[in-house]
Amino acid sequence: MKTKYAIIFICIVALVIIEQETNILSRVSDELIQRVTPHPTPQTQQGLPSEEPEEEEDIMDANSHSGGHKHILILASTRTGSSFVGEFFNQHGDNMFYLYEPLWYLQGLAGFHKDVLQGLFLCDFTPLEEFISPRPLNHVTPTLYARHASAALCKKPVCTPGVKCTTTSCRPLNLTLASQSCLTKEHRVIKTVRVRQLDILRPLVEDPRLDLRVIQLVRDPRAMLASRMVVFPFFQKWKTWARQGKVPEDDEQVKWLKGECDSVRMSAMVGLSRPRWLRRRYMLLRYEDVTRYPMQKAEEIYSFAGIPFSSQAREWILRNTQTTPANNDPLYPWKTNRNSLEQADKWRFSLPYEVARVVQMVCGPTMELFGYSLVDDEKTLVNRSVSLLDPLYLI
Template sequence: MKTKYAIIFICIVALVIIEQETNILSRVSDELIQRVTPHPTPQTQQGLPSEEPEVEEDIMDAHSHSGGHKHILILATARTGSTFVGEFFNQHGDNMFYLYEPLYYVNAMLKRTTNGSVLAGIHKDVLQGLFLCDFTPLEKFISPRPLNHVTPTLYARHASANLCEKPVCTPGVKDVWCKKSCGPLNLTLASQSCLTKEHRAMKTTRLRQLDILRPLVEDPRLDLRVIQLVRDPRAILASRMATFPDIFQKWRTWAQQGKVPEDDEHVKWLKEECDSVRMSAMVGLSRPRWLRRRYMLLRYEDVTRYPMQKAEEIYSFAGIPFSSQAREWILRNTQTTPANIDPYSTMRNSLEQADKWRFSLQYEVARVVQMVCGPTMELFGYSLVDDEKTLVNRSVSLLDPLYLM
């Protein structure tokens, strides 16, 4: 019996010694890992929780072949203020090459005849080429087809400052796009001009899926940052009804009648768009490793209220110094109310713009938008209204004040 207890006692002592040695080895191992592993400082992006330090190689280190060029893509939907936000980069100065809606011709030619996955792949290839200053992938979609890389026009050419300046803007007749004497667009000259610029930015409302951009984000030749711009779906619809009266005639009729058929195809389409925007944002907000420090979610309402502050944050995110030219442009274009404002203009009183839609959208329409876009509105911090009185009460904010601020 004594021998039995002795054996048990010896076993317990041995286990204690082994556990202590294991703890010592573990502490030594942890100390060695801390010495040899870089610990990046946690960074906080507006509206998102701070990132945890990574032991793995930082995705930013994979872009050593970009030559110092920064690439920015503004991802949005129609009437979200993307033209206005795009001007933050278009007005940056001489070292920025900016393109406005480069996917216009792709969608015009293929959207109704090509399935979504194939179209998304084409979007990716065209954007990749343009970020590398190669206009060749885009040429095959321009109609009529460019002759010797020269096209008489390019969609909204005037909206890209680089394409209306020398050497791209060659002498010629007055160009309806550039609104000055400018010959047909030579895409070879445009490519050469692009290559001389330090940074490149684009904005598009024709791309829905954020995840198709992964090959571009991981391309070592690019240093791509994605800004997803969102806006209250009720405000978007109000703006579209005013800007595109023919396309949104059904909504205008329903608004006058005070009744929206909830099972109509137009309502289903609105739900699909809200869902796609939300799904893309959820990809970005989930912070997959390939998107860390490369995705920014931006609310248009916050830009209209604090344009200078948000511009500074956008430039900081992009890794580009905030230029004096861009700063001056923002000051000029956010404190003015033109007598007859062009719906495509970037000049406006930004504070007035934020809630303007609340006085033009009928409550019944707003109610249906809330019904089909509720999850999206909740994700982005847009409050619902229960009656018309609340909708038009400017003292009642429809924004979560703590969201993205």
């Protein structure tokens, strides 16, 4: 009998010990889980906590505060086709306010770009007036610099009796009326070749009053140089070197070209790295893709911008991608109507191989990032059947 009770007692003690050990193990397990599970730190919370909450937050940010207004900045270098792409928006219709190169007045004053752009996107021309020379009198300037006039500035209330509107300007321009017109438009687009780095735009992208999207337009550096040699006196040296068949690789202009290529690449790498402040607000666009597939790319641009693709813009693209202005037209280099299929490779038959080789030498990393193939000889350069455009794999 005693043995029976002893066995029962031993079993009860064993059960108590097992229960206690289980509780201990449970507490230890919980502590271990807490230790290995990362807790959000201030730095992590500013970074990438998780995909789904971030997407929801980005969508909320992209559609809040701006009252439905879309603000687009086309970022480019000279001779990249930015005027052509800008017209995709300029021809949109009555609810679009488009400005061509307003930062022209700030040459050499990059530190003011952000403030002026912010003012213009908010329809405040006052910051720009500070840099227009001669200074506008009673907010009226003889003209606003443009090679392609803003459609919105060539309509009432800006264009009134006594104001002359041409294909390039509306003059004289009352900036107060321009501001009032801007405020009535649902979408605002600015095209510029004077902003070098995306980083300076962060305050604008994060401005709760704006729903800013950035389109960075790039082009094959060899094609850009070929076009610049035709248009700009600054590149006269390159024309001389092209005739002589030899480019001094240590010349300051060669170093300048390398610096520009590096700057464009570094700017694009910021956007392609998808920092949280720029996510879903950056688009890299190659000029060559636009010339090959203008309607498809226009649809993608409008989709990215969050703006319906208008019938007016479609019609303009159809009319202006299947014709070529006369070569003897003095404004030919600035025209936006082209046979787009011919444009992408046209430079290959005007740029000597030696010049192309030096461009490849100093701009190679940039060309690799954007999918531009290098050539090893003149025969390949002028062989149109050999594509120099690789698929663009965005990182």
